[in-house]
Amino acid sequence: MAGCQQSNENANTTATTAATPPGAQSLTVIPRPQKIVDLMKARGEQDDAKPTLKIAMPGKNATINGSTVEVKLELSGDLKGYLPHKDPATGKGNHIHVILDNQPYEAYYELGQPFELRNVTEGKHTLRVFASRPWHESYKNDGNFQMVEFNVKGGGDASKPTTTKDGQTMASPTPAREGKDYAPSKAGDVDATRPLLTYSRPKGEYKGEDADPIMIDFWLSNAKLQGEGGQYRVRYSIDGGNAKFLDKWEPIWLSGWITGKHTVKLELVDKDGNAVDNGGYNSTTRDITVTR
Ligand SMILES: [Cu+2]
16 A cells, blocks of 8 residues: 555656646745844844835836936935945845836946846837845835836837846946846836736755745735735745735745745736736736755
């Protein structure tokens, strides 16, 4: 009996496909990791900061000629020592999450120089920004989020696949700027005054001790969740599995990820569980990879 069961288990676990099937892993929500609690203590008052972030460029409804869009941000408010900066030793630090359309965010560390959105395709786009901590948890105070719409004329070639030139800096007299080559995308038909869920984490690749637990975090505009006196809920599902709900606007940490590819879906729903659409941005699925 036992031997039979064991061989079945082996058969199941070796049949690894591209995406992890639901049920192959059991995820649990765990409290904020001690490592982060300790970091917060070490940071002093910073986690009580109330950053105010404004997009100085591109201007609201501005038209940009060419495929490179310069982003300039103004950070003010009650910062309590909060300052975006990448520590060269650890590669970590406070940073801004910058989101073109509904693509995965990019990290922007040194606000003294512009961040470049490169190879942006022609047409209408949105840009969303908010200040985050070294472990990618966003500040959630009023004022720490801004979205603008802008237009690109003569932009990047949408028919060409985008190649990331990470590490491949062209010879240039000016220091390399932070920036990102973008895959083709366009703005959703989004209304900034309506409920808007902005997907933030997780994204990309998770390795070693960063792969467990993994944080889910998002920004919420014009909507209050049920646990905070509102009518909305955030629904999430991992690897296409059962829907779970978040009724407070705060991050959660999920433990128990198995190695491989996973999908994370976040959606804003109303009190009846119906999806609340806003230009397609309120339902986002990201692929992440866990390696060990
Ligand atoms: Cu981040």
